[in-house]
Amino acid sequence: xxxxxxxxxxxxxxxxxxxxxxxxxxxxxxxxxxxxxxxxxxxxxxxxxxxxxxxxxxxxxxxxxxxxxxxxxxxxxxxxxxxxxxxxxxxxxxxxxxxxxxxxxxxxxxxxxxxxxxxxxxxxxxxxxxxxxxxxxxxxxxxxxxxxxxxxxxxxxxxxxxxxxxxxxxxxxxxxxxxxxxxxxxxxxxxxxxxxxxxxxxxxxxxxxxxxxxxxxxxxxxxxxxxxxxxxxxxxxxxxxxxxxxxxxxxxxxxxxxxxxxxxxxxxxxxxxxxxxxxxxxxxxxxxxxxxxxxxxxxxxxxxxxxxxxxxxxxxxxxxxxxxxxxxxxxxxxxxxxxxxxxxxxxxxxxxxxxxxxxxxx
Numbered sequence: 001x002x003x004x005x006x007x008x009x010x011x012x013x014x015x016x017x018x019x020x021x022x023x024x025x026x027x028x029x030x031x032x033x034x035x036x037x038x039x040x041x042x043x044x045x046x047x048x049x050x051x052x053x054x055x056x057x058x059x060x061x062x063x064x065x066x067x068x069x070x071x072x073x074x075x076x077x078x079x080x081x082x083x084x085x086x087x088x089x090x091x092x093x094x095x096x097x098x099x100x101x102x103x104x105x106x107x108x109x110x111x112x113x114x115x116x117x118x119x120x121x122x123x124x125x126x127x128x129x130x131x132x133x134x135x136x137x138x139x140x141x142x143x144x145x146x147x148x149x150x151x152x153x154x155x156x157x158x159x160x161x162x163x164x165x166x167x168x169x170x171x172x173x174x175x176x177x178x179x180x181x182x183x184x185x186x187x188x189x190x191x192x193x194x195x196x197x198x199x200x201x202x203x204x205x206x207x208x209x210x211x212x213x214x215x216x217x218x219x220x221x222x223x224x225x226x227x228x229x230x231x232x233x234x235x236x237x238x239x240x241x242x243x244x245x246x247x248x249x250x251x252x253x254x255x256x257x258x259x260x261x262x263x264x265x266x267x268x269x270x271x272x273x274x275x276x277x278x279x280x281x282x283x284x285x286x287x288x289x290x291x292x293x294x295x296x297x298x299x300x301x302x303x304x305x306x307x308x309x310x311x312x313x314x315x316x317x318x319x320x321x322x323x324x325x326x327x328x329x330x331x332x333x334x335x336x337x338x339x340x341x342x343x344x345x346x347x348x349x350x351x352x353x354x355x356x357x358x359x360x361x362x
């Protein structure tokens with residue numbers, strides 16, 4: 001297992017450390033519910049340095065990105081980011097990712113920790129364009145400072161006006177005494193805030209100053225378990241749960257990042273166009289339980305007669321909405337809003353209904 005540059009800090013803070021995506025990661029400190037509400041109501045900090053970062057540059061960088069990604073990266077301007085996915089050539093998804101346009105002909109791709117090697121090999125195998133590729137994953141750290149008090153708590157650490165960085169935009173500037181830090185607003189929690197990308201040898205200084213500046217705002221370190229409950233309340237997909245190599249972006253409700261009309265010919269473009277025309281046979285839906293129980297990953301979803309119609313991909317007892325909620329794939333016939341479905345928990349069908357996302361509404 002690898003450590004992040006902050007692993008010793010987490011241990012000293014009493015974090016429960018678990019293996020995750022090849023790293024020793026803090027899963028919780030005080031407890032999931034407390035940490036979850038800290039982010040919803042105040043400000044918390046996640047160490048997500050296990051994420052992967054690839055720098056793609058050169059005059060053909062955009063050509064490569066347009067080939068491997070479903071969204072249209074040609075619309076990006078410097079200082080903007082874009083959520084996208086990489087189709088796998090078989091109707092599934094290699095990974096989902098965020099693409100940042102750093103400079104003209106220079107892009108940063110941020111990928112999931114568990115897929116770093118897989119994604120690097122996949123993108124490399126399609127680089128017939130001669131774009132320059134650098135894997136920065138082992139050299140960079142990433143902190144997510146999330147919550148409604150994040151801007152106020154952190155403004156003293158930078159000359160950049162944090163309130164001016166709108167959703168899916170970023171700036172390169174000074175932060176916590178470090179120059180040339182990426183400050184982005186691409187949060188995964190639905191409670192505002194931003195992310196800080198810096199080098200491994202800089203992150204300890206950033207971490208310390210973040211907690212110093214945030215102390216009067218009740219800032220706390222937050223583990224990956226609360227990150228999961230926060231993203232699930234928003235209905236954000238998690239790779240390996242809600243999307244993977246067997247799910248198409250159209251089945252996953254990611255048609256909005258699948259730009260079939262873009263000029264570039266991307267992987268699976270023809271397949272996805274045909275799938276859109278024919279219609280999908282299964283859909284990722286959000287549901288909440290009507291009866292008591294907690295849905296978990298891979299629990300069967302059945303109809304009123306007990307026939308299998310799908311399976312749960314993510315589920316939890318959601319701290320803010322105070323309901324048992326989940327995401328799962330079901331047959332299209334059972335995907336309409338308010339449709340009654342049943343989650344099989346310990347061989348018993350527990351009643352649920354299909355609802356609209358997000359679960360958490362501010």
